[in-house]
Amino acid sequence: MTVAQALVEFLGRQYTVDRIGTEQYRERLFPGMFGIFGHGNVAGVGQALKQWQATDPTLMPYYQGRNEQAQSHQAVAYARHTRRRATYAVSTSIGPGSSNLLTGAALATANRLPVLLLPSDTFATRAADPVLQQLEMPHGYDITVNDAFRPLSKYFDRVTRPEQLFSALSHGLRVLTDPAETGAVTISLPQDVQAEVLEVPEEFLAEREWRIRRPEPEAEDIARAAQLIREAQRPLIIAGGGVLYAFAQDELAAFAEATGIPVGNTQAGVGVLPWDSKYSLGAIGSTGTTAANALAAEADLIIGIGTRYEDFTTASRTAFQDPNLKFVNINVAAIDAYKHGTSVPVVADARKALIALREELTGYRVEGALEVRTAEEKQRWDATVDAAFAERHAPLVSQNAIIGAVNGAMDARDVVVCAAGSLPGDLHKMWRVSDPYGYHVEYAFSCMGYEIAGGLGIKRAALDEAARGAAENRDVVVMVGDGSYLMMHTELVTAVAEGIKLITVLIQNHGYASIGALSESLGSQRFGTKYRTLDKQTHSFDGEQTLPIDLATNAESLGVKVIRILPGEHVIDELAAAVAEAKAAPEGSGPILIHVESDMLIDAPSSESWWDVPVSGTATLESTQKAYETYSAHKARQRPLLG
Template sequence: MSGARALVEALKREGVEVIFGIPGGAILPVYDVLYDSDIKHILMRHEQCAAHAADGYARASGRVGVCMATSGPGATNLVTGIANAYMDSSPIIAITGQVPRAFIGKDAFQETDIIGITTPITKCNFQVRNAADIPKIVKTAFYIASTGRRGPVLIDLPRDTQLEEAEMNFDEKIELRGYKPTYDPHPLQVEKAVQLLIQAERPVIVAGGGVIASNACSELIALAETLLAPVATTLMGKGAIPEDHPLSLGMLGMHGTVAANYIVQDADVLLAVGMRFSDRSTGNIRAFCPNGKIIHVDIDSSEIGKNIKPHIPIVADAKKALQAIHSHLIEKFKRKERSTWLSRVQELKK
């Protein structure tokens, strides 16, 4: 089987139904196979649009989006869309053509080091050196893109590997020793968070994009209603709680609502879930929530303490963390009226 045919077959096995892209010389062998495939190809006007379309498809469907371009300018035109997907934790696979292996590093026509260019803006990237590796690389790329903190992965295909014939193994299991995403929260950290929330008089929850990505909206609302804690969202977290919910504060930050900004500043305990404390949400970070103790939940350990040092860090999937906190809270929590605190919320929302 040729490398190009192996790529298309591997994509089908990953459940890919649509690819956004633009053909070019260095990726034509794949397009020749794709022509007779069940996978739908949507021809874009520009490669940047292909990357953005794959990103949008991933957000709307919850599946991994796929985009494709040729080498050189085709590959570099994907970069803005890949970077956007990386910053917003959107799972996409970018497939690029490349000059034949013998010409790599020799400034061949439309040769670009797309691996080097995209290293800072992808979770991982691969350059295929042997056609037989294609099934394993595709399976690995989809696994990395769709697990942990989701994000883009790039596969670079030299043209001759697309034409090379090889024995293919589509059933090989992947083992990534250095990649083990953490999903379940540490019980001790959950217990600490629950104790802090029980003691709180002015609790606030801030929901970020991690809540949306984890499909944890119902868990978020259940916890908020148990605590009687108002909920603000980041831009990426919009939709985590209905805007007309009595506990909804709207969006936090420089483009946010008066209620969200004032209430967060007055909180004595802030539960931040799946957010990165960006400048758009915090404003002057030194003055953010000055008297509050912060519990930070995020699936990406590198986000914990990057911008704000939390009192209680929890590395976990948002859904699993919210479930654990809520179940422990119910066992110990005696519901407080919080009439003064919630009255202030309603007053600021007017």
């Protein structure tokens, strides 16, 4: 068989096995493959997929996409929703087809999410040289476009001889299924090698299981962590995405209930506790709640569980102000467990570590004053969000009220999706989540254009769950601003082609609201962030005349059902009704887009926190001078080394 035929059959027979407590789960590692064909893969992987479609279409189902980057986003979103038990492979042509995957590779690796990228490459034999779209480098003729994947991938290999396929896939899947190392795995496939014939051992094509490792904590580490917790007066848990990937949310709830230690969560950790849990302070850091940030400032011990401590989480290292602060970090990845000069790094599975730590702390509970403080700050923030959701501006409404209306119209099991712009910060603060799968915001790379493609990947995972009887179906609601929509909305066509019911709430505010607000706070007066006609005399886009674009009609032209909500006094009620109408549509009816306009100048409630973005140290603009004074004051509170 050819290299490509062996590749496809091999991928179709790979499974992950995962044990959570007494339950064991087994599922296909690759439920399918995305691909856009061109020279490089049309006669290789494309031929192999077609051949299997004719003989056994269940082995490796092929799915179309409209952009290679969007295909990788679908795969990553699928992986996150399945808690890294499954993902998709993505095949591309050479040249621009391959380089379109670079952003997807960076996103996957930054988020620690598995995706298998199979970019085609130029001829290994150089028989036809240079070929169309080949990159020629005079100082290194073996360099191709695909070498750009090396720093973006957790594993990279190039199969220049057919026999190399065996080890390349073995090493690649080892990394792909490793919770501590996972990310983008890129295997570069020269187009001539894909079509070459080789003898393939039967054992290579047999079914294989890849066990997801769940390492136990060291007893000494647990004992030391428990001692620090007992000695602390004001401990605080920061829960990240690692809690969810370890299926540890129930153990975290039991731990908080037993000890009384409050919990703040990162973007990836939203859903670790229901929003109304008495121990949940909600989001922490630059886009956090005042409740979580107030207790973080006073904490003398931070217990980080499954977090990589992004700068938003630590408010650029200003969130923690106790001079004697210590860290206990529980993480499956050593790079995160040792961050911030941790006093006790626990390199282990989050669920197993929480079980061991709760047993070690039998009889322990925080002082009553901390529980009272937790309840007071939580009540204050909940009232703040209630007021924001109740805002009624006209004719243009606030994004706060839009979020509240959508949140209220969705069921607890439904999933909200977002990635970039002002929405992620506002959702992190205010979105009320009851289900651990209910919140999916890509914020490690915060990639504009991820939203619709990512939502499609999540919906695929939800439909697969329902088909297996593993869970009831979920509606997936993408919330996206006009900026991100314009970056990449083409996968709506994919949803139309497959009849996938994906609900999109498109918020039109005629600009980049998030960066506009940031620009204003830095003294740059929202420069270059509005969608306006060009004043050629001043070469400015800062006028009041908005562009005559109609994104609702754009979506309709792609075959999407569109619900338009016009500005006025009843926008919020109409929006809630539109979401309910979209949810009532039957599965298989295709995508639905709800178009609503908002006022970008109405801010979300303050986090009473900070994010470090440098301000010009000298400037002639008075606005920049004032911004620098504010920046310097915040900078004085920054701690270069924590722990």
